Amino acid sequence: xxxxxxxxxxxxxxxxxxxxxxxxxxxxxxxxxxxxxxxxxxxxxxxxxxxxxxxxxxxxxxxxxxxxxxxxxxxxxxxxxxxxxxxxxxxxxxxxxxxxxxxxxxxxxxxxxxxxxxxxxxxxxxxxxxxxxxxxxxxxxxxxxxxxxxxxxxxxxxxxxxxxxxxxxxxxxxxxxxxxxxxxxxxxxxxxxxxxxxxxxxxxxxxxxxxxxxxxxxxxxxxxxxxxxxxxxxxxxxxxxxxxxxxxxxxx
Amino acid sequence: xxxxxxxxxxxxxxxxxxxxxxxxxxxxxxxxxxxxxxxxxxxxxxxxxxxxxxxxxxxxxxxxxxxxxxxxxxxxxxxxxxxxxxxxxxxxxxxxxxxxxxxxxxxxxxxxxxxxxxxxxxxxxxxxxxxxxxxxxxxxxxxxxxxxxxxxxxxxxxxxxxxxxxxxxxxxxxxxxxxxxxxxxxxxxxxxxxxxxxxxxxxxxxxxxxxxxxxxxxxxxxxxxxxxxxxxxxxxxxxxxxxxxxxxxxxx
DNA sequence: TCAATAGTGTCTCTCAGACAGTATGGT
DNA sequence: ACCATACTGTCTGAGAGACACTATTGA
Numbered sequence: 001x002x003x004x005x006x007x008x009x010x011x012x013x014x015x016x017x018x019x020x021x022x023x024x025x026x027x028x029x030x031x032x033x034x035x036x037x038x039x040x041x042x043x044x045x046x047x048x049x050x051x052x053x054x055x056x057x058x059x060x061x062x063x064x065x066x067x068x069x070x071x072x073x074x075x076x077x078x079x080x081x082x083x084x085x086x087x088x089x090x091x092x093x094x095x096x097x098x099x100x101x102x103x104x105x106x107x108x109x110x111x112x113x114x115x116x117x118x119x120x121x122x123x124x125x126x127x128x129x130x131x132x133x134x135x136x137x138x139x140x141x142x143x144x145x146x147x148x149x150x151x152x153x154x155x156x157x158x159x160x161x162x163x164x165x166x167x168x169x170x171x172x173x174x175x176x177x178x179x180x181x182x183x184x185x186x187x188x189x190x191x192x193x194x195x196x197x198x199x200x201x202x203x204x205x206x207x208x209x210x211x212x213x214x215x216x217x218x219x220x221x222x223x224x225x226x227x228x229x230x231x232x233x234x235x236x237x238x239x240x241x242x243x244x245x246x247x248x249x250x251x252x
Numbered sequence: 253x254x255x256x257x258x259x260x261x262x263x264x265x266x267x268x269x270x271x272x273x274x275x276x277x278x279x280x281x282x283x284x285x286x287x288x289x290x291x292x293x294x295x296x297x298x299x300x301x302x303x304x305x306x307x308x309x310x311x312x313x314x315x316x317x318x319x320x321x322x323x324x325x326x327x328x329x330x331x332x333x334x335x336x337x338x339x340x341x342x343x344x345x346x347x348x349x350x351x352x353x354x355x356x357x358x359x360x361x362x363x364x365x366x367x368x369x370x371x372x373x374x375x376x377x378x379x380x381x382x383x384x385x386x387x388x389x390x391x392x393x394x395x396x397x398x399x400x401x402x403x404x405x406x407x408x409x410x411x412x413x414x415x416x417x418x419x420x421x422x423x424x425x426x427x428x429x430x431x432x433x434x435x436x437x438x439x440x441x442x443x444x445x446x447x448x449x450x451x452x453x454x455x456x457x458x459x460x461x462x463x464x465x466x467x468x469x470x471x472x473x474x475x476x477x478x479x480x481x482x483x484x485x486x487x488x489x490x491x492x493x494x495x496x497x498x499x500x501x502x503x504x
Numbered sequence: 505t506c507a508a509t510a511g512t513g514t515c516t517c518t519c520a521g522a523c524a525g526t527a528t529g530g531t
Numbered sequence: 532a533c534c535a536t537a538c539t540g541t542c543t544g545a546g547a548g549a550c551a552c553t554a555t556t557g558a
Contacts, residue, residue, distance in 0.1 A: 008351075009265075011265045011354075013265070051261060052261035052352065054345065056343040089308060089338065091265065091307060091356070092308075093304070093306065093307060102265050102354065104354075185510085202548070204513095205547070208511090225509095225556060227510095228556075228557065228558095229509025229556060233511090248547070439536070455537080456522090456537090456539080457520070457523095459537075477528095477529060479535085479536065480529080480531095480536065482528040482537040483528070484537055500520070
């Protein structure tokens with residue numbers, strides 16, 4: 001088959017975002033309420049069209065900034081940053097009933113934001129616990145329209161992929177620090193791991209592990225007592241991106 | 253921004269394939285020679301347009317079958333199978349000088365084929381060692397056209413991503429068996445790891461490790477002497493997909 | 505004083521790497 | 532005989548899990 005650029009089928013290309021954060025000991029994702037059909041009134045992942053002159057990463061970063069006010073790391077600005085990476089691409093015919101849409105899903109990891117959803121447009125937006133969105137152990141959420149999902153389109157599948165990526169990636173990389181503010185304690189970092197994995201970790205072994213892994217954490221000098229109890233040392237993320245040896249997720 | 257399906261910019265969507273195999277102790281990728289501009293005469297990854305009624309995985313499986321005669325696992329047929337998974341999506345404006353093309357790259361892992369490139373169309377196709385294509389340690393491959401790559405478009409970047417995915421994935425999954433024929437020996441599996449990672453492994457520790465990992469290998473009963481020396485037991489791939497504990501890549 | 509969290513030390517078991525030694529085929 | 536490869540066993544050191552113990556704050 002010759003490569004004939006004039007005879008291609010028409011596609012729309014969008015980016016969808018799985019934006020994760022840790023709020024009140026739970027892993028949460030950003031969802032927006034749809035204001036028009038199809039799936040009007042349902043919750044969906046934020047996203048939008050890729051513009052004609054824009055690469056995929058830029059489109060995802062732009063959508064992230066529009067929805068949350070966060071800027072992707074690498075985007076130079078004094079604003080709060082988030083980790084952003086490409087996740088996977090979804091392009092089944094019929095995933096959007098209106099036309100053929102190929103969506104390049106991205107994963108963003110953000111620290112807990114002071115205000116729930118600053119910026120963003122007028123649509124309703126909220127942080128929802130992923131366990132709720134993915135219906136963990138919930139068999140009574142079958143809607144009337146036959147869509148068993150609590151999210152529009154194939155967004156539940158995309159969210160599940162993003163959550164699984166985050167869960168596995170904090171094992172062998174220092175990405176868990178992307179959920180933390182610039183300065184954080186070992187205990188706060190442990191609570192991130194516990195929320196993302198849904199487990200409880202031994203504080204003493206965890207402390208030995210993360211402080212002993214070279215390049216993971218660097219002490220910033222200060223201490224804090226915001227958790228109560230003995231004041232804890234404050235750390236920043238170190239330069240290491242890949243952890244060796246990795247953090248081990250229990251009960252595998 | 254309202255979601256207006258009638259106002260989308262025009263995109264073409266293609267699939268590109270990183271097809272890897274192990275031949276004569278080297279990790280090799282399938283490349284085809286371009287018969288038309290741009291990059292006429294250069295080597296490129298196989299690929300093609302996604303059809304209007306076809307999902308992305310089907311398009312990749314179709315291209316794989318057209319180019320190699322291999323069928324993706326899951327595609328029911330008596331034909332030789334290969335592992336196929338989505339890799340990443342490349343959509344920079346200008347990556348194709350003719351128009352805006354978004355390419356969903358896929359990774360395929362195949363056993364060494366008896367005939368170099370059965371099936372496929374009339375264009376030249378070959379298995380090339382990835383070290384050669386990626387120009388490891390080669391600074392003299394700067395072409396006249398300013399493209400420092402030995403491959404067309406951004407295919408060197410895509411190939412590098414595919415190779416890195418394969419290298420890391422055989423650590424924690426049983427995917428290395430996708431490079432082997434249905435029955436294989438521990439020594440043949442070890443040579444796969446050595447070729448993909450570019451290292452030498454201790455045969456005794458490797459044997460202990462793979463035979464001790466539950467679900468990785470199941471003995472098929474037979475033995476073979478095709479490598480010379482004492483006859484070796486033949487194995488098939490076991491049911492396990494995730495290896496626990498993982499194989500460890502030396503010199504990390 | 506007690507409760508809560510931070511941080512250190514110690515023991516044990518698993519497992520990876522190094523490598524000796526035995527088994528069994530081909531030439 | 533000799534070589535090549537397959538396979539088994541043993542030692543050692545690194546590190547994870549379990550958990551006792553001490554340190555330092557606020558209520």
